[in-house]
Amino acid sequence: MNEARRNEIVEEFMWSWNAYKKYAWGKDELLPISKTSNKWFGIGLTLLDNLDTLWIMGLDKEFQEATQWVTHELNLEVDQDVNLFECTIRALGGLLSAHALSNQHIFLEKAQELGNRLLPAFDSESGIPFSDVNLKKGTTHAPKWGSDSSTAEVTTVQLEFHRLTQITGDARFSKAADRVSDKIAEMAKSVQPQPHLLPIFINAQSGKLSESSTISLGARGDSYYEYLMKQWIQSGGTRPMLGERYVHAAEAIRKHLLVKSKMNNGGTYVAEMNSKGKLLYKMDHLVCFLPGVYALGAKNNIAKLPKTSTSDGLSVDEMSNIHLKVAEELMETCYNMYKDSGSMGLAPEIVMFDCGNDPNNSKKCGNTGKDFYIKPNDEHNLLRPETVESLFILWRLTKNPKYRIWGWTIFKAFQKHCKISTGGYSSIKSVVRAPVVFKDKMESFWLAETLKYLYLLFSEDDVVPLDKWVFNTEAHPLPIVPRRPLYGD
Ligand code: DMJ
Numbered sequence: 145m146n147e148a149r150r151n152e153i154v155e156e157f158m159w160s161w162n163a164y165k166k167y168a169w170g171k172d173e174l175l176p177i178s179k180t181s182n183k184w185f186g187i188g189l190t191l192l193d194n195l196d197t198l199w200i201m202g203l204d205k206e207f208q209e210a211t212q213w214v215t216h217e218l219n220l221e222v223d224q225d226v227n228l229f230e231c232t233i234r235a236l237g238g239l240l241s242a243h244a245l246s247n248q249h250i251f252l253e254k255a256q257e258l259g260n261r262l263l264p265a266f267d268s269e270s271g272i273p274f275s276d277v278n279l280k281k282g283t284t285h286a287p288k289w290g291s292d293s294s295t296a297e298v299t300t301v302q303l304e305f306h307r308l309t310q311i312t313g314d315a316r317f318s319k320a321a322d323r324v325s326d327k328i329a330e331m332a333k334s335v336q337p338q339p340h341l342l343p344i345f346i347n348a349q350s351g352k353l354s355e356s357s358t359i360s361l362g363a364r365g366d367s368y369y370e371y372l373m374k375q376w377i378q379s380g381g382t383r384p385m386l387g388e389r390y391v392h393a394a395e396a397i398r399k400h401l402l403v404k405s406k407m408n409n410g411g412t413y414v415a416e417m418n419s420k421g422k423l424l425y426k427m428d429h430l431v432c433f434l435p436g437v438y439a440l441g442a443k444n445n446i447a448k449l450p451k452t453s454t455s456d457g458l459s460v461d462e463m464s465n466i467h468l469k470v471a472e473e474l475m476e477t478c479y480n481m482y483k484d485s486g487s488m489g490l491a492p493e494i495v496m497f498d499c500g501n502d503p504n505n506s507k508k509c510g511n512t513g514k515d516f517y518i519k520p521n522d523e524h525n526l527l528r529p530e531t532v533e534s535l536f537i538l539w540r541l542t543k544n545p546k547y548r549i550w551g552w553t554i555f556k557a558f559q560k561h562c563k564i565s566t567g568g569y570s571s572i573k574s575v576v577r578a579p580v581v582f583k584d585k586m587e588s589f590w591l592a593e594t595l596k597y598l599y600l601l602f603s604e605d606d607v608v609p610l611d612k613w614v615f616n617t618e619a620h621p622l623p624i625v626p627r628r629p630l631y632g633d
Contacts, residue, residue, distance in 0.1 A: 149552060149602045154201050156559060156569070157595045160586060161198075161206060163567030164190055170217055176568030177584035185226045185235070187279075188218060192235040193588040195242035195251070196620055197596045200608060207246075214239075215250050220257050223280040227287075228265040228273050229297035233618040234588060236262070236304045241620035243311065252311055259308045259317055262301075266320040270351025271327060273298050273320075292345035292354055298324055300367040302375050303616045310625055325375070327351060328368075329389050337421035340396035342368060359417040361397065362428025362494070367617040369393050370437050377444065377614045380626035384449045391452035391463075394441060397434075398470055405497050405515035411480060412473035413497050413515070425497040427516075432478035432530035433617075436537035438471035440610075443541045468542075475538055477515070478531045479550045482557065484514040489557035490575040491531065494522035523574040524583065527562060529593030529619065536601040540610055551601045558594070593619040 160174075168174040171181030172189040191210055198207040236258050243251035264282035265273040274284035275293045286292065305321035308314070331353055332340050344364035345354035361369065369390070376387035403415045403423065414431050416424040446452070447463035458466070481491035495516035532551055539547040561580050562569045569590055571583040596619050600608060613621035 146602045174586040176564045190588040192238040193592040232301040237616045237620035268348040271323040294364040340392045362430040382626040407515045411477040435471040435475040436534035442467040486576040526571045527590040536597045
Protein backbone atom coordinates (compact mmCIF):
# COMPACT_ATOMS: atom_id res chain seq x y z
CA MET A 145 0.00 0.00 0.00
CA ASN A 146 2.79 2.42 0.83
CA GLU A 147 4.41 1.83 -2.52
CA ALA A 148 1.12 2.52 -4.31
CA ARG A 149 0.72 5.73 -2.30
CA ARG A 150 4.27 6.83 -3.05
CA ASN A 151 3.64 6.18 -6.74
CA GLU A 152 0.49 8.26 -6.68
CA ILE A 153 2.37 11.12 -5.02
CA VAL A 154 5.11 10.88 -7.67
CA GLU A 155 2.39 10.99 -10.37
CA GLU A 156 1.10 14.26 -8.93
CA PHE A 157 4.65 15.55 -8.71
CA MET A 158 5.10 14.73 -12.42
CA TRP A 159 1.77 16.37 -13.20
CA SER A 160 3.14 19.53 -11.62
CA TRP A 161 6.68 19.24 -12.97
CA ASN A 162 5.60 18.56 -16.55
CA ALA A 163 3.40 21.65 -16.50
CA TYR A 164 6.36 23.67 -15.19
CA LYS A 165 8.47 22.17 -17.96
CA LYS A 166 5.93 22.95 -20.66
CA TYR A 167 4.96 26.48 -19.67
CA ALA A 168 7.67 27.82 -17.39
CA TRP A 169 10.92 25.91 -17.90
CA GLY A 170 13.86 27.79 -16.38
CA LYS A 171 11.58 30.48 -14.97
CA ASP A 172 10.82 31.12 -11.32
CA GLU A 173 7.20 29.98 -10.90
CA LEU A 174 4.43 28.41 -12.94
CA LEU A 175 1.13 30.23 -13.38
CA PRO A 176 -0.91 27.14 -14.25
CA ILE A 177 -4.15 28.80 -15.30
CA SER A 178 -2.59 31.39 -17.61
CA LYS A 179 -0.10 28.70 -18.72
CA THR A 180 2.83 31.01 -18.34
CA SER A 181 5.45 31.92 -15.78
CA ASN A 182 6.19 34.45 -13.12
CA LYS A 183 9.49 36.28 -12.58
CA TRP A 184 10.60 36.73 -9.00
CA PHE A 185 14.42 36.45 -8.92
CA GLY A 186 15.00 35.47 -12.55
CA ILE A 187 17.11 32.39 -11.71
CA GLY A 188 14.80 29.43 -12.39
CA LEU A 189 13.65 29.17 -8.78
CA THR A 190 11.26 26.21 -9.11
CA LEU A 191 13.95 24.25 -10.93
CA LEU A 192 16.66 24.96 -8.34
CA ASP A 193 14.22 24.30 -5.51
CA ASN A 194 13.49 20.83 -6.88
CA LEU A 195 16.79 19.29 -7.93
CA ASP A 196 16.86 17.24 -4.74
CA THR A 197 13.16 16.28 -4.98
CA LEU A 198 13.88 14.79 -8.42
CA TRP A 199 16.84 12.89 -6.96
CA ILE A 200 14.96 11.62 -3.92
CA MET A 201 11.97 10.47 -5.99
CA GLY A 202 14.33 8.63 -8.34
CA LEU A 203 13.32 10.71 -11.38
CA ASP A 204 16.66 10.26 -13.14
CA LYS A 205 15.77 11.59 -16.58
CA GLU A 206 14.24 14.73 -15.12
CA PHE A 207 17.21 15.18 -12.79
CA GLN A 208 19.63 14.97 -15.74
CA GLU A 209 17.60 17.52 -17.72
CA ALA A 210 17.54 19.91 -14.79
CA THR A 211 21.27 19.40 -14.23
CA GLN A 212 21.90 20.29 -17.88
CA TRP A 213 19.95 23.50 -17.39
CA VAL A 214 21.99 24.39 -14.30
CA THR A 215 25.21 23.62 -16.20
CA HIS A 216 24.44 25.50 -19.42
CA GLU A 217 21.69 28.02 -18.74
CA LEU A 218 21.76 29.15 -15.12
CA ASN A 219 23.00 32.73 -14.99
CA LEU A 220 23.43 34.14 -11.52
CA GLU A 221 24.90 37.44 -12.67
CA VAL A 222 21.51 39.07 -12.94
CA ASP A 223 20.84 42.71 -12.15
CA GLN A 224 18.09 41.73 -9.77
CA ASP A 225 17.33 42.47 -6.13
CA VAL A 226 16.55 39.23 -4.32
CA ASN A 227 15.32 38.53 -0.82
CA LEU A 228 18.31 37.04 1.02
CA PHE A 229 16.22 34.54 2.99
CA GLU A 230 14.06 33.27 0.13
CA CYS A 231 17.00 32.99 -2.23
CA THR A 232 19.06 31.18 0.43
CA ILE A 233 16.48 28.64 1.56
CA ARG A 234 15.14 27.83 -1.91
CA ALA A 235 17.95 28.35 -4.45
CA LEU A 236 21.10 27.94 -2.36
CA GLY A 237 19.46 25.21 -0.26
CA GLY A 238 18.41 23.38 -3.42
CA LEU A 239 21.91 23.52 -4.93
CA LEU A 240 23.58 22.43 -1.68
CA SER A 241 21.24 19.52 -1.27
CA ALA A 242 21.65 18.44 -4.90
CA HIS A 243 25.40 18.52 -4.37
CA ALA A 244 25.24 16.51 -1.14
CA LEU A 245 23.00 13.86 -2.70
CA SER A 246 24.56 13.52 -6.16
CA ASN A 247 28.13 14.67 -5.50
CA GLN A 248 28.16 16.54 -8.83
CA HIS A 249 30.66 19.39 -8.82
CA ILE A 250 28.51 21.80 -10.83
CA PHE A 251 26.16 22.22 -7.86
CA LEU A 252 29.02 23.14 -5.56
CA GLU A 253 30.32 25.66 -8.11
CA LYS A 254 26.92 27.31 -8.47
CA ALA A 255 26.25 27.24 -4.74
CA GLN A 256 29.57 28.92 -4.05
CA GLU A 257 28.91 31.56 -6.68
CA LEU A 258 25.45 32.24 -5.28
CA GLY A 259 26.83 32.40 -1.73
CA ASN A 260 29.38 34.98 -2.83
CA ARG A 261 26.67 37.05 -4.47
CA LEU A 262 24.49 36.92 -1.34
CA LEU A 263 27.26 37.72 1.12
CA PRO A 264 27.14 41.55 0.68
CA ALA A 265 23.72 41.48 2.37
CA PHE A 266 25.59 41.07 5.69
CA ASP A 267 27.60 44.29 5.21
CA SER A 268 25.55 46.36 7.62
CA GLU A 269 26.95 48.18 10.63
CA SER A 270 25.53 45.59 12.97
CA GLY A 271 26.17 42.46 10.90
CA ILE A 272 22.41 41.79 10.83
CA PRO A 273 21.72 41.34 7.12
CA PHE A 274 19.55 43.59 4.97
CA SER A 275 16.51 41.88 3.57
CA ASP A 276 17.46 42.41 -0.09
CA VAL A 277 20.65 42.18 -2.12
CA ASN A 278 21.32 42.71 -5.82
CA LEU A 279 22.89 39.58 -7.30
CA LYS A 280 25.00 41.49 -9.81
CA LYS A 281 25.91 44.70 -8.03
CA GLY A 282 25.93 43.56 -4.42
CA THR A 283 23.86 46.59 -3.39
CA THR A 284 21.55 46.08 -0.43
CA HIS A 285 18.42 47.56 1.01
CA ALA A 286 15.66 47.11 3.57
CA PRO A 287 12.33 45.75 2.29
CA LYS A 288 10.30 48.15 0.13
CA TRP A 289 7.52 48.25 2.72
CA GLY A 290 9.57 49.17 5.81
CA SER A 291 12.91 49.82 7.45
CA ASP A 292 13.41 46.51 9.27
CA SER A 293 14.41 42.99 8.34
CA SER A 294 12.25 40.08 9.53
CA THR A 295 13.64 38.20 12.50
CA ALA A 296 12.97 34.78 10.95
CA GLU A 297 14.64 35.83 7.73
CA VAL A 298 17.95 36.92 9.24
CA THR A 299 18.10 33.81 11.44
CA THR A 300 17.20 31.32 8.71
CA VAL A 301 20.28 31.29 6.51
CA GLN A 302 22.64 29.66 9.01
CA LEU A 303 22.31 26.00 7.98
CA GLU A 304 23.02 26.89 4.37
CA PHE A 305 25.95 29.22 5.10
CA HIS A 306 27.54 26.68 7.45
CA ARG A 307 27.21 24.02 4.79
CA LEU A 308 28.88 26.33 2.26
CA THR A 309 31.85 26.69 4.59
CA GLN A 310 32.02 22.92 5.08
CA ILE A 311 32.27 22.24 1.36
CA THR A 312 34.35 25.23 0.24
CA GLY A 313 36.60 25.73 3.26
CA ASP A 314 35.78 29.43 3.05
CA ALA A 315 35.05 30.54 6.63
CA ARG A 316 33.44 33.85 5.59
CA PHE A 317 30.07 32.20 5.11
CA SER A 318 29.94 30.59 8.53
CA LYS A 319 31.30 33.68 10.25
CA ALA A 320 28.68 35.97 8.74
CA ALA A 321 25.92 33.59 9.80
CA ASP A 322 27.30 33.00 13.31
CA ARG A 323 27.68 36.72 13.95
CA VAL A 324 23.93 37.13 13.46
CA SER A 325 23.07 34.15 15.69
CA ASP A 326 25.43 35.27 18.46
CA LYS A 327 24.10 38.82 18.52
CA ILE A 328 20.53 37.66 18.61
CA ALA A 329 21.24 35.05 21.28
CA GLU A 330 22.65 37.78 23.52
CA MET A 331 19.55 39.97 23.04
CA ALA A 332 17.19 37.00 23.52
CA LYS A 333 18.27 36.59 27.13
CA SER A 334 16.67 39.87 28.21
CA VAL A 335 14.23 40.79 25.45
CA GLN A 336 10.87 42.12 26.70
CA PRO A 337 8.07 41.35 27.35
CA GLN A 338 9.36 37.76 27.49
CA PRO A 339 12.99 36.56 27.37
CA HIS A 340 13.75 34.09 24.55
CA LEU A 341 10.63 35.06 22.57
CA LEU A 342 11.62 37.49 19.85
CA PRO A 343 9.65 40.30 18.21
CA ILE A 344 9.31 39.65 14.49
CA PHE A 345 11.30 42.67 13.26
CA ILE A 346 14.91 43.74 13.63
CA ASN A 347 16.81 46.71 12.24
CA ALA A 348 19.87 45.84 10.16
CA GLN A 349 21.70 49.13 10.79
CA SER A 350 21.17 49.42 14.54
CA GLY A 351 21.03 45.67 15.11
CA LYS A 352 18.13 46.24 17.54
CA LEU A 353 14.95 44.19 17.80
CA SER A 354 11.83 46.26 17.25
CA GLU A 355 10.20 47.02 20.59
CA SER A 356 6.75 47.50 19.15
CA SER A 357 6.33 44.36 17.07
CA THR A 358 4.50 41.17 17.85
CA ILE A 359 5.94 37.83 18.93
CA SER A 360 4.81 35.08 16.60
CA LEU A 361 5.65 31.50 15.72
CA GLY A 362 3.99 32.22 12.37
CA ALA A 363 4.97 34.66 9.62
CA ARG A 364 8.32 36.42 10.19
CA GLY A 365 9.06 34.58 13.45
CA ASP A 366 8.69 30.88 12.64
CA SER A 367 11.97 29.51 11.38
CA TYR A 368 14.07 31.42 13.96
CA TYR A 369 12.99 28.71 16.42
CA GLU A 370 13.40 25.96 13.83
CA TYR A 371 17.02 26.92 13.03
CA LEU A 372 17.96 27.25 16.70
CA MET A 373 17.49 23.53 17.02
CA LYS A 374 18.50 22.45 13.56
CA GLN A 375 21.88 24.20 13.77
CA TRP A 376 22.59 22.05 16.80
CA ILE A 377 21.52 18.93 14.92
CA GLN A 378 23.58 19.95 11.88
CA SER A 379 26.65 20.22 14.12
CA GLY A 380 26.13 16.61 15.21
CA GLY A 381 25.62 17.89 18.75
CA THR A 382 29.19 19.26 18.86
CA ARG A 383 28.07 22.76 19.81
CA PRO A 384 25.91 22.44 22.93
CA MET A 385 25.41 26.20 23.15
CA LEU A 386 23.26 26.04 19.99
CA GLY A 387 20.96 23.44 21.50
CA GLU A 388 20.73 25.31 24.79
CA ARG A 389 19.43 28.38 22.98
CA TYR A 390 16.71 26.21 21.50
CA VAL A 391 15.68 24.70 24.82
CA HIS A 392 15.32 28.15 26.40
CA ALA A 393 13.09 29.21 23.51
CA ALA A 394 11.08 25.97 23.46
CA GLU A 395 10.43 26.28 27.18
CA ALA A 396 9.41 29.93 26.81
CA ILE A 397 6.95 29.01 24.05
CA ARG A 398 5.52 26.21 26.16
CA LYS A 399 5.10 28.37 29.25
CA HIS A 400 3.93 31.64 27.71
CA LEU A 401 2.35 31.01 24.29
CA LEU A 402 0.89 27.53 24.44
CA VAL A 403 -2.86 27.72 25.10
CA LYS A 404 -5.66 25.20 25.36
CA SER A 405 -8.78 26.35 23.58
CA LYS A 406 -11.78 26.96 25.80
CA MET A 407 -14.02 26.01 22.91
CA ASN A 408 -15.33 22.70 21.68
CA ASN A 409 -12.33 20.38 21.26
CA GLY A 410 -10.09 22.10 23.78
CA GLY A 411 -7.22 21.80 21.32
CA THR A 412 -3.71 23.03 22.07
CA TYR A 413 -2.42 25.92 19.98
CA VAL A 414 0.27 28.59 19.94
CA ALA A 415 -0.96 32.13 20.46
CA GLU A 416 0.85 35.31 19.45
CA MET A 417 1.86 37.99 21.96
CA ASN A 418 1.87 41.73 21.49
CA SER A 419 4.64 44.01 22.69
CA LYS A 420 2.80 44.61 25.98
CA GLY A 421 2.65 40.91 26.77
CA LYS A 422 -1.02 40.41 25.84
CA LEU A 423 -1.91 37.16 24.05
CA LEU A 424 -3.53 37.24 20.59
CA TYR A 425 -5.51 34.09 19.87
CA LYS A 426 -4.44 33.66 16.28
CA MET A 427 -2.44 30.88 14.66
CA ASP A 428 -0.96 30.82 11.16
CA HIS A 429 -0.72 27.56 9.25
CA LEU A 430 3.00 28.36 9.18
CA VAL A 431 3.14 27.47 12.92
CA CYS A 432 2.52 23.84 12.00
CA PHE A 433 6.26 23.29 11.49
CA LEU A 434 6.51 23.38 15.30
CA PRO A 435 5.22 19.89 16.20
CA GLY A 436 8.04 18.43 14.10
CA VAL A 437 10.64 20.61 15.79
CA TYR A 438 9.46 19.80 19.34
CA ALA A 439 9.46 16.10 18.46
CA LEU A 440 12.97 16.26 16.96
CA GLY A 441 14.26 18.01 20.07
CA ALA A 442 12.62 15.51 22.39
CA LYS A 443 13.81 12.46 20.48
CA ASN A 444 17.36 13.85 20.24
CA ASN A 445 17.35 14.29 24.03
CA ILE A 446 18.11 17.94 23.67
CA ALA A 447 17.21 18.46 27.31
CA LYS A 448 20.41 16.58 28.23
CA LEU A 449 22.48 19.64 27.39
CA PRO A 450 24.37 20.95 30.42
CA LYS A 451 22.72 24.33 30.90
CA THR A 452 19.15 23.19 30.35
CA SER A 453 18.57 19.96 32.20
CA THR A 454 17.70 21.62 35.46
CA SER A 455 15.13 24.04 34.03
CA ASP A 456 12.22 24.05 36.50
CA GLY A 457 13.71 21.03 38.17
CA LEU A 458 12.51 18.78 35.34
CA SER A 459 14.58 15.70 34.64
CA VAL A 460 15.78 15.12 31.10
CA ASP A 461 13.18 12.41 30.59
CA GLU A 462 10.40 14.59 31.98
CA MET A 463 11.26 17.47 29.67
CA SER A 464 11.54 15.17 26.65
CA ASN A 465 8.16 13.63 27.46
CA ILE A 466 6.55 17.04 27.88
CA HIS A 467 7.98 18.27 24.59
CA LEU A 468 6.82 15.16 22.78
CA LYS A 469 3.35 15.64 24.22
CA VAL A 470 3.34 19.27 23.05
CA ALA A 471 4.31 18.03 19.59
CA GLU A 472 1.51 15.48 19.50
CA GLU A 473 -1.16 17.87 20.74
CA LEU A 474 -0.17 20.62 18.33
CA MET A 475 -0.05 18.09 15.50
CA GLU A 476 -3.67 17.22 16.15
CA THR A 477 -4.66 20.89 16.10
CA CYS A 478 -2.86 21.37 12.79
CA TYR A 479 -4.68 18.39 11.34
CA ASN A 480 -7.97 19.77 12.65
CA MET A 481 -7.28 22.96 10.71
CA TYR A 482 -7.75 20.78 7.61
CA LYS A 483 -10.55 18.63 8.94
CA ASP A 484 -12.70 21.37 10.50
CA SER A 485 -12.35 24.33 8.15
CA GLY A 486 -14.91 23.30 5.59
CA SER A 487 -16.05 20.53 3.28
CA MET A 488 -12.87 20.65 1.17
CA GLY A 489 -10.67 19.26 3.94
CA LEU A 490 -8.03 21.93 3.40
CA ALA A 491 -6.58 24.36 5.93
CA PRO A 492 -6.73 28.12 5.56
CA GLU A 493 -3.75 30.44 5.95
CA ILE A 494 -4.73 31.63 9.45
CA VAL A 495 -7.28 30.66 12.10
CA MET A 496 -8.57 32.57 15.13
CA PHE A 497 -8.94 30.52 18.32
CA ASP A 498 -11.20 31.23 21.26
CA CYS A 499 -13.09 33.69 19.07
CA GLY A 500 -9.99 35.86 18.93
CA ASN A 501 -10.70 36.54 22.60
CA ASP A 502 -13.49 38.84 21.48
CA PRO A 503 -16.92 38.06 22.95
CA ASN A 504 -18.53 39.75 19.92
CA ASN A 505 -17.27 36.87 17.85
CA SER A 506 -18.61 34.16 20.08
CA LYS A 507 -21.27 33.10 17.60
CA LYS A 508 -18.57 32.36 15.04
CA CYS A 509 -17.03 29.54 17.02
CA GLY A 510 -19.16 29.10 20.13
CA ASN A 511 -21.38 26.31 18.88
CA THR A 512 -19.78 25.24 15.65
CA GLY A 513 -18.06 22.15 17.02
CA LYS A 514 -14.64 23.62 16.26
CA ASP A 515 -12.05 25.52 18.23
CA PHE A 516 -11.56 28.29 15.71
CA TYR A 517 -13.10 30.52 13.09
CA ILE A 518 -11.63 31.94 9.90
CA LYS A 519 -11.64 35.59 8.86
CA PRO A 520 -12.61 36.17 5.21
CA ASN A 521 -9.14 37.52 4.32
CA ASP A 522 -7.47 34.41 5.69
CA GLU A 523 -9.44 31.74 3.83
CA HIS A 524 -6.84 31.02 1.15
CA ASN A 525 -4.57 27.99 0.84
CA LEU A 526 -1.15 28.34 -0.80
CA LEU A 527 -0.33 24.59 -0.97
CA ARG A 528 1.84 25.05 2.10
CA PRO A 529 3.86 22.17 3.58
CA GLU A 530 4.10 22.74 7.35
CA THR A 531 1.48 20.22 8.47
CA VAL A 532 2.68 17.38 6.25
CA GLU A 533 6.26 18.26 7.21
CA SER A 534 5.47 17.67 10.89
CA LEU A 535 3.41 14.57 10.06
CA PHE A 536 6.45 13.11 8.32
CA ILE A 537 8.72 13.82 11.30
CA LEU A 538 6.21 12.55 13.85
CA TRP A 539 5.65 9.40 11.83
CA ARG A 540 9.39 8.71 11.65
CA LEU A 541 9.87 9.36 15.36
CA THR A 542 6.77 7.78 16.91
CA LYS A 543 5.54 5.28 14.30
CA ASN A 544 1.95 6.10 15.21
CA PRO A 545 0.01 5.05 12.06
CA LYS A 546 -2.48 7.89 12.44
CA TYR A 547 0.12 10.31 11.07
CA ARG A 548 0.22 8.44 7.77
CA ILE A 549 -3.57 8.33 7.67
CA TRP A 550 -3.82 12.08 8.23
CA GLY A 551 -1.14 12.75 5.62
CA TRP A 552 -2.95 10.68 3.03
CA THR A 553 -6.25 12.43 3.75
CA ILE A 554 -4.57 15.82 3.24
CA PHE A 555 -2.91 14.65 0.01
CA LYS A 556 -6.28 13.52 -1.40
CA ALA A 557 -7.84 16.87 -0.52
CA PHE A 558 -5.10 18.75 -2.39
CA GLN A 559 -5.54 16.37 -5.32
CA LYS A 560 -9.27 16.88 -5.43
CA HIS A 561 -9.38 20.66 -5.11
CA CYS A 562 -6.08 22.15 -6.29
CA LYS A 563 -5.23 20.08 -9.37
CA ILE A 564 -5.52 21.90 -12.69
CA SER A 565 -6.91 19.78 -15.49
CA THR A 566 -4.46 21.19 -18.05
CA GLY A 567 -1.40 20.62 -15.85
CA GLY A 568 0.03 21.73 -12.55
CA TYR A 569 -1.52 22.61 -9.21
CA SER A 570 -2.71 25.98 -7.99
CA SER A 571 -3.17 27.86 -4.73
CA ILE A 572 -6.82 28.57 -4.05
CA LYS A 573 -8.66 31.63 -2.77
CA SER A 574 -10.86 29.98 -0.18
CA VAL A 575 -11.08 26.66 1.62
CA VAL A 576 -14.53 27.60 2.87
CA ARG A 577 -16.47 28.68 -0.21
CA ALA A 578 -17.28 26.31 -3.05
CA PRO A 579 -16.74 26.18 -5.96
CA VAL A 580 -12.98 26.49 -5.84
CA VAL A 581 -11.44 29.68 -7.21
CA PHE A 582 -7.82 29.30 -8.29
CA LYS A 583 -5.17 31.91 -7.55
CA ASP A 584 -3.19 30.90 -10.66
CA LYS A 585 0.10 30.23 -8.89
CA MET A 586 2.04 27.06 -8.20
CA GLU A 587 4.48 27.89 -5.40
CA SER A 588 7.87 26.21 -5.74
CA PHE A 589 7.43 24.75 -2.24
CA TRP A 590 4.44 22.69 -3.40
CA LEU A 591 6.92 20.39 -5.13
CA ALA A 592 10.01 21.08 -3.02
CA GLU A 593 8.29 20.58 0.33
CA THR A 594 4.65 19.48 0.33
CA LEU A 595 5.01 16.65 -2.18
CA LYS A 596 8.51 15.74 -0.99
CA TYR A 597 7.39 15.38 2.63
CA LEU A 598 4.34 13.38 1.55
CA TYR A 599 6.60 11.09 -0.46
CA LEU A 600 8.90 10.65 2.52
CA LEU A 601 5.94 10.00 4.82
CA PHE A 602 5.28 6.81 2.85
CA SER A 603 8.96 5.85 2.37
CA GLU A 604 11.18 3.61 4.48
CA ASP A 605 13.24 5.21 7.24
CA ASP A 606 16.49 4.76 5.30
CA VAL A 607 15.34 7.19 2.61
CA VAL A 608 17.00 10.39 3.89
CA PRO A 609 17.44 9.05 7.45
CA LEU A 610 16.97 11.63 10.17
CA ASP A 611 20.16 10.65 12.00
CA LYS A 612 22.27 11.56 8.97
CA TRP A 613 20.43 14.49 7.43
CA VAL A 614 18.81 17.67 8.65
CA PHE A 615 16.18 19.40 6.50
CA ASN A 616 16.53 23.11 5.91
CA THR A 617 13.33 25.12 6.22
CA GLU A 618 12.55 24.51 2.54
CA ALA A 619 12.88 20.70 2.92
CA HIS A 620 16.37 20.48 1.46
CA PRO A 621 18.31 17.76 3.28
CA LEU A 622 21.84 18.72 4.37
CA PRO A 623 24.28 16.24 5.92
CA ILE A 624 24.84 16.23 9.68
CA VAL A 625 28.54 16.95 10.10
CA PRO A 626 30.34 17.60 13.40
CA ARG A 627 31.73 21.13 13.33
CA ARG A 628 35.47 21.59 13.44
CA PRO A 629 37.22 24.60 15.03
CA LEU A 630 38.04 25.82 11.50
CA TYR A 631 35.48 28.56 11.91
CA GLY A 632 37.12 30.21 14.88
CA ASP A 633 34.73 28.71 17.46
C1 DMJ B 1 8.65 27.96 2.61
O1 DMJ B 1 9.35 28.78 1.76
C2 DMJ B 1 9.43 27.61 3.85
O2 DMJ B 1 8.92 26.47 4.43
C3 DMJ B 1 9.44 28.73 4.85
O3 DMJ B 1 10.08 28.37 6.05
C4 DMJ B 1 8.05 29.18 5.16
N1 DMJ B 1 7.30 29.48 3.99
C5 DMJ B 1 7.29 28.55 2.89
C6 DMJ B 1 6.26 27.46 2.97
O4 DMJ B 1 5.10 27.77 3.57
